Amino acid sequence: MGESASEVDFVIAGQVIESRLLLGTGGISNLDILDSVIRAAQPSFVTVAMRRVSPEGQGSFFEIIKRLNVRVLPNTAGCFTASEAVLTAKLAREALSTEWVKLEVIADEKSLLPDPFELLQAAEELVDDGFRVLAYTNDDPVLAARLESVGCSAVMPLGAPIGTGLGILNPYNIGLIVANARVPVILDAGLGTPSDATQALELGCDAVLVATAITRAHDPVGMAQAFSLGVRSGAIAFRSGRIPKLDSAVASSPMEGRLNSSVPFSRGDSR
């Protein structure tokens, strides 16, 4: 991007990833604008879900993503158990010829929060089977470390529950995950605005995945562009090094050489 000589590559499983924004296609109301949204977002990956084929819709979505020539990251959205997620991932590998998968195993339909036990089990099985596993996880530093230790290629902690747009509810935990991780951290879920994405990158996350905040925005194309800028801004800010937070004021102008009249001055003097 020519932003700075000190730009650091974003690498997952040995591959340089060209954009720190991943785009989820869930929630898009009109597939006709997907092309424009992708061009505005410039994402490195576009995620897709695997679902039973239906005679009416068969082929159409696959044809669209093939035509758009973007890198597709299948997910296991909607799986509640490790065995469902593993089979879904294997079907995605067969259908899309990719060993990369965003692993998602949720506990229930209401919270959509990851089930840590099923998630860890599925991650282990898929890694053993040769998958590059990007694991959608809670904002829990311990679980993130466990996922890394079983061989996940990236961890994807949530900012807030899926689709809520609440932003990063526990930046402290996200910071801990980043500090401990030796694999990329991709903040996933719950972002509402580009400034949330900026914050994620400022906290040291390597990337963000955004779906609802873009696809359900009033103007998805405009919001896609805004997120793209937000992510780039956060990445530059992170590597530029923020100032420490202090408890008291520190003048930015020099104190030396200022006017220092010895004549008492009181407001409200009548002339």
Place this chain on the structure above:
Amino acid sequence: MNGRSVAFFPDETVADLVRRLGFDGGGIAVAQNAEVLPRSMWKNTKLQEEDVFEILSPQAGG
């Protein structure tokens, strides 16, 4: 198949079924009894009673 019963012909293969149902446009994967059935094996796999098939394809999501 995908949660509902489907009638099939004697000696019908998975490849035949996929074609007959109009799902052969690419981007699909088949699981037979909870195991992936690679595309290369579709034409040699005959449908059996009690077989459970899942046929999935990518959709907007995630």
